[in-house]
Amino acid sequence: xxxxxxxxxxxxxxxxxxxxxxxxxxxxxxxxxxxxxxxxxxxxxxxxxxxxxxxxxxxxxxxxxxxxxxxxxxxxxxxxxxxxxxxxxxxxxxxxxxxxxxxxxxxxxxxxxxxxxxxxxxxxxxxxxxxxxxxxxxxxxxxxxxxxxxxxxxxxxxxxxxxxxxxxxxxxxxxxxxxxxxxxxxxxxxxxxxxxxxxxxxxxxxxxxxxxxxxxxxxxxxxxxxxxxxxxxxxxxxxxxxxxxxxxxxxxxxxxxxxxxxxxxxxxxxxxxxxxxxxxxxxxxxxxxxxxxxxxxxxxxxxxxxxxxxxxxxxxxxxxxxxxxxxxxxxxxxxxxxxxxxxxxxxxxxxxxxxxxxxxxxxxxxxxxxxxxxxxxxxxxxxxxxxxxxxxxxxxxxxxxxxxxxxxxxxxxxxxxxx
Amino acid sequence: xxxxxxxxxxxxxxxxxxxxxxxxxxxxxxxxxxxxxxxxxxxxxxxxxxxxxxxxxxxxxxxxxxxxxxxxxxxxxxxxxxxxxxxxxxxxxxxxxxxxxxxxxxxxxxxxxxxxxxxxxxxxxxxxxxxxxxxxxxxxxxxxxxxxxxxxxxxxxxxxxxxxxxxxxxxxxxxxxxxxxxxxxxxxxxxxxxxxxxxxxxxxxxxxxxxxxxxxxxxxxxxxxxxxxxxxxxxxxxxxxxxxxxxxxxxxxxxxxxxxxxxxxxxxxxxxxxxxxxxxxxxxxxxxxxxxxxxxxxxxxxxxxxxxxxxxxxxxxxxxxxxxxxxxxxxxxxxxxxxxxxxxxxxxxxxxxxxxxxxxxxxxxxxxxxxxxxxxxxxxxxxxxxxxxxxxxxxxxxxxxxxxxxxxxxxxxxxxxxx
Numbered sequence: 001x002x003x004x005x006x007x008x009x010x011x012x013x014x015x016x017x018x019x020x021x022x023x024x025x026x027x028x029x030x031x032x033x034x035x036x037x038x039x040x041x042x043x044x045x046x047x048x049x050x051x052x053x054x055x056x057x058x059x060x061x062x063x064x065x066x067x068x069x070x071x072x073x074x075x076x077x078x079x080x081x082x083x084x085x086x087x088x089x090x091x092x093x094x095x096x097x098x099x100x101x102x103x104x105x106x107x108x109x110x111x112x113x114x115x116x117x118x119x120x121x122x123x124x125x126x127x128x129x130x131x132x133x134x135x136x137x138x139x140x141x142x143x144x145x146x147x148x149x150x151x152x153x154x155x156x157x158x159x160x161x162x163x164x165x166x167x168x169x170x171x172x173x174x175x176x177x178x179x180x181x182x183x184x185x186x187x188x189x190x191x192x193x194x195x196x197x198x199x200x201x202x203x204x205x206x207x208x209x210x211x212x213x214x215x216x217x218x219x220x221x222x223x224x225x226x227x228x229x230x231x232x233x234x235x236x237x238x239x240x241x242x243x244x245x246x247x248x249x250x251x252x253x254x255x256x257x258x259x260x261x262x263x264x265x266x267x268x269x270x271x272x273x274x275x276x277x278x279x280x281x282x283x284x285x286x287x288x289x290x291x292x293x294x295x296x297x298x299x300x301x302x303x304x305x306x307x308x309x310x311x312x313x314x315x316x317x318x319x320x321x322x323x324x325x326x327x328x329x330x331x332x333x334x335x336x337x338x339x340x341x342x343x344x345x346x347x348x349x350x351x352x353x354x355x356x357x358x359x360x361x362x363x364x365x366x367x368x369x370x371x372x373x374x375x376x377x378x379x380x381x382x383x384x385x386x387x388x389x390x391x392x393x394x395x396x397x398x399x400x401x402x403x404x405x406x407x408x409x410x411x412x413x414x415x416x417x418x419x
Numbered sequence: 420x421x422x423x424x425x426x427x428x429x430x431x432x433x434x435x436x437x438x439x440x441x442x443x444x445x446x447x448x449x450x451x452x453x454x455x456x457x458x459x460x461x462x463x464x465x466x467x468x469x470x471x472x473x474x475x476x477x478x479x480x481x482x483x484x485x486x487x488x489x490x491x492x493x494x495x496x497x498x499x500x501x502x503x504x505x506x507x508x509x510x511x512x513x514x515x516x517x518x519x520x521x522x523x524x525x526x527x528x529x530x531x532x533x534x535x536x537x538x539x540x541x542x543x544x545x546x547x548x549x550x551x552x553x554x555x556x557x558x559x560x561x562x563x564x565x566x567x568x569x570x571x572x573x574x575x576x577x578x579x580x581x582x583x584x585x586x587x588x589x590x591x592x593x594x595x596x597x598x599x600x601x602x603x604x605x606x607x608x609x610x611x612x613x614x615x616x617x618x619x620x621x622x623x624x625x626x627x628x629x630x631x632x633x634x635x636x637x638x639x640x641x642x643x644x645x646x647x648x649x650x651x652x653x654x655x656x657x658x659x660x661x662x663x664x665x666x667x668x669x670x671x672x673x674x675x676x677x678x679x680x681x682x683x684x685x686x687x688x689x690x691x692x693x694x695x696x697x698x699x700x701x702x703x704x705x706x707x708x709x710x711x712x713x714x715x716x717x718x719x720x721x722x723x724x725x726x727x728x729x730x731x732x733x734x735x736x737x738x739x740x741x742x743x744x745x746x747x748x749x750x751x752x753x754x755x756x757x758x759x760x761x762x763x764x765x766x767x768x769x770x771x772x773x774x775x776x777x778x779x780x781x782x783x784x785x786x787x788x789x790x791x792x793x794x795x796x797x798x799x800x801x802x803x804x805x806x807x808x809x810x811x812x813x814x815x816x817x818x819x820x821x822x823x824x825x826x827x828x829x830x831x832x833x834x835x836x837x838x
Contacts, residue, residue, distance in 0.1 A: 243753075254754055263782070275785045333679065367674070367678065368673070371672070
C-alpha cells in the first residue's frame, strides 16, 4: 500500500508550506534567501514549495527590493502573499447568532462580522442572513465574489459527513427513543444549508459540526496554532469537543467523535436524553452551572468570582474536576499535545482550569501528561467560521497537490501517527 | 493548503487498491472485466489502479484464460497477485515469546512461526532468535531474502516514533518519579532492536508498540478487516489498546495514544506506577483477574466458567463492566466502527464481552453506539507481527504513490475525518 510511502512525506511538505505562508503572513514580503533563513528550510525544499505556491496563486513574485541580498546568478525577487489569489468564506450558524468570515488563499482574514438571531429563527432565514452578510462584507471591502473558492459552514449537532452530503434519516437512525425526529431535522437542516448556499453562491459548500470547525480554527489560527494533535473542548449551553489528529480534523465513523459531553461522570446519576446516565453535560453545561450558582447570566458568576465568592468558586472548581476526569480519559485515548478550552465557561479562567489541570495530571498516564498543555481558546465568535475557511482552503483546487515524491521513511516517521 | 485537496483522494484510491488486492487474494485470478464487476469500481478507476499495481509488481498479467469474457479491442488477459513481488517480515518481541511472520507484497502470509523465551532473555538475544527464525523460515519455504523490502517489529511499551527513531531519554523525560530509568531502557531497547535488525538484514526497519501493531493487524487481516476506524483492546498481563483511525495507525503526540489501561476507574482507589490512581489495568489485567479468582492459569478460570462456577463468572463479569466503562468514554472520544478485544482474557468470550457490551451501550452517545460492534480478535499470536508486515508494505517503495490527481471534494468527503 502506498499510504505510508507518499502520504507522510506529503504531510511533511504541507507543514513546510504552512511554515512558509506563516512567515510571509507575519513578517511580510521577503526574498527566497530571507525566507530560507526564516523558515530554516533547505534551498531545495523551499524552492519546490515556493514554486508550488506561486502556481497555486497563493504567492506573487515581484522585482528586486531595496537592499535585498543578491543571490548568485538569478536576479533577486521578492515573494509576497497574493491577496487576490482567491477568497474563502466561513460561516457559523449558531443557536443564537450567525457569524461570517472571509479570508484569502494566504489564510489572511479579510473581513468578519456576525448578527444575532433567535433560537426560533428558521434555518432558511439564517442562510439568507449569512448570505447577505457575505455580500455586504464583499461590498464594504471591495472583494469580488467571482474569486470565491467555496463556503465552509458550521452547524449545530452531529454531521456524519463533511462536504455537504448529510446523512438521510434512514442513514442515521438512533437507538435513543424519541430522537428520530431530531436526527431527521438535523439531516434535513444540513442538506438545506448545503443546497441553499451552493445555489446562492454556485461554489462548493462544506458543512460540518461547528464545534469541530472551532477545533480546526484554534489549531490553525488560535491557541494551538501549528500543533498536530489537539483536543478542543467547548463549554457552553452544550458540552462538545473537536479533535485535530495528525494535523487533520477527525470526525469518527459516524461523525460523532468528541462527544465528551456524554461521557458518564457517574453511572448512578440521572438519565440523559442521549440515552446515557450521568453525562458530563448535565453537570457542567452553562445552564447547569448557572442554575447551581443561582444566576441568569454568566457575567454575574464572573463578577462573584472577582469578589471572591467562595460558594460560586467551589461550584466552578467542582465543574473543573468533573471536566478533568473526562478529559483525562480522552487524553489517555488520543494523547494530544494540547487541550484547548473554549465556550462561555472558559471565561472563568484558572478558577476553572486549575482544577481541570490538576485532575488531568492525576489521572493520565505519565507518557500522556508529559508536555500536555491545557489552555483557554484564543479565537472569538468566529472560531468555527475560521474552521470553515480552513475546510475550503484545504479542499478547494486553488492549491493543487504536490507531484509524487520518493519514499522517505525517516522524514515520514513523525507522521506515522496518521499512516 | 493541499492536505484535503489531494490527501482524501489519495486515501480513497488506496482503499480502492486494497479492494482490488482483497478480491484477487480471496477469489484468485480474474480478468479486468471480472475485477471491475467484483470491486464495483469504474473501468477508468480500475485501470489506473491495475496499472499502478502492475508497476509496483504486486500484480502480474498473464495470457487469456479459458472462457474469459472478451473485451472490445484489446485481448483478454488475466490478473493475478505476484507472490514474487517482494517480501515483508513482521516480528513481535513479546515478554515471553518471539514471533516472526513473512508475507509477500500481495499481503499473502507466506510463513509464520514463534518461539518461547524467558522474561529475562536479553533483548540482543531476542533479536538473534527472531533473525534466526526468519532465516529458517526462508530456507524452509525457499524464499530469497534478497527480495526483502523491510522488517516491521513490535516491542513492548510506548514507542514515541515509528521508523526506528526511538526517543532518547532526553527526548522523553517523564514526570512520574522513578520512571526515568524505565524510559531510558525502553528507548535504548527500541534503538537496539532497530539497529540490530537493520545491520543484520540491511533493509529499512520499523519499530512500534506491539499492541498498536496488533490493532493494525486486526484491521487488515482480522476481525476488523477493511474497517477504517477501529479500537483494539488487549487484555493480557498488561492492558493496552491501539487505534486505527481513518484507515491509519494513530500513535498520538507522544506515542502514548490508547493508554486505556491507565484510565482511572475509581479515583479513590490505590495509586498506580503510572502516576495515576485506580487505573483499569490494576483491576482487569490477567494477573489481577487470576489473583481474584485464586488460580495460577487462565485455563483453570476457563474450565470453571464451563463448569458454571458463579464466583468466577462474577469476577469476569465485574471486569467486563469496568472495561466497558473505560471503553464507553474512549468510544465517545473517537467514535469507532468496531472495538476488537484481544489478549488472553478475551478467551472468556461472552461471559466477559456481554457485560462489556451492556456497559458500553449504557454509557455512549446514541450516535456513537449506533452500529458499534464489540467483537473478539480473530488473529492469533502473530497479530502484531502481521501489523509489522503492514508497516513495511505501506512504507516500502515497492508500491510508489499515485500521480497527483485533481481535487474531488465529493469523493474526498468520506475521508474528511482524516483531512
